[in-house]
Amino acid sequence: MDAIDRHILSILQEDASLSIAEIAARVGLSQTPCWKRIQRLEASGVLQGRVALLSPEKLGLGLSVYVSVVAGEHSDVWLERFTRAVAAMPQVVEFYRMAGDVDYVLRVVVPDMAAFDEFYKRLIAIAPLRNVVSRFAMERIKATTALPLEAATVAPRMRRVAEAAAE
Numbered sequence: 001m002d003a004i005d006r007h008i009l010s011i012l013q014e015d016a017s018l019s020i021a022e023i024a025a026r027v028g029l030s031q032t033p034c035w036k037r038i039q040r041l042e043a044s045g046v047l048q049g050r051v052a053l054l055s056p057e058k059l060g061l062g063l064s065v066y067v068s069v070v071a072g073e074h075s076d077v078w079l080e081r082f083t084r085a086v087a088a089m090p091q092v093v094e095f096y097r098m099a100g101d102v103d104y105v106l107r108v109v110v111p112d113m114a115a116f117d118e119f120y121k122r123l124i125a126i127a128p129l130r131n132v133v134s135r136f137a138m139e140r141i142k143a144t145t146a147l148p149l150e151a152a153t154v155a156p157r158m159r160r161v162a163e164a165a166a167e
Contacts, residue, residue, distance in 0.1 A: 001046070004029065006149045008037055009047065013146040016050035053145065061109050064137040065116055068102040072128030085126045091119050102133075 007027045011018065024034035041047040056062055071078065086092055086106065094107035110116045116134070124132060 001041075001152075005037055005041060005046075006152070008034065009041065010146075010149055012038075012047065012050065013149075056109055060111050063110050063112055063116060064140070065108040065110065066135045066137070067106040067108055067120075067123070068131075068133045068135075069104040069106070069123075069129055070101075070131040071103040072130050078127055082127045086123070089119070089122070091115075102131075 004027050008023060011023050011026055020031050020035050020038070023038075024031045027034060029037075038047065056064070071082070082104075083095075083097075086095055086104075091108050091110050092106050093109050094105075096105045097103065098105055108116065108119060110119060120132075120134070123129075
């Protein structure tokens with residue numbers, strides 16, 4: 001991945017609705033090489049998809065809750081049951097297995113406290129949990145899906161793909 005690939009990714013992170021012609025013009029390429037680079041980034045898995053970003057507040061989903069969970073046990077059966085059920089809950093927009101003093105962190109988006117209470121009751125009924133702590137966001141100061149590409153390191157496999165494409 002070179003500087004042009006990073007520039008393309010930066011543009012797409014800002015506005016994925018731009019045409020190939022617009023992206024190509026911004027990075028100084030013609031359309032075909034630009035399109036080939038985008039296809040290569042998609043094929044390699046660097047570019048996973050293109051989505052529309054929505055305003056939770058304008059959709060009536062203004063309450064964000066960060067839920068920390070300590071597992072009730074650590075068996076494969078428990079893990080499968082818990083992760084499958086939580087991943088299927090539409091209110092859970094991010095779900096991470098953690099290292100440290102908690103086992104999982106969820107970002108939950110709901111309309112209000114009553115909706116969160118319903119979610120919470122379903123969550124604790126899934127499987128035995130040792131501890132659940134909920135933290136309510138009072139104000140969103142920064143929220144972005146854009147990754148800091150200037151800090152990205154190129155994985156060896158991606159470097160080989162880029163070098164092969166350049167030949």
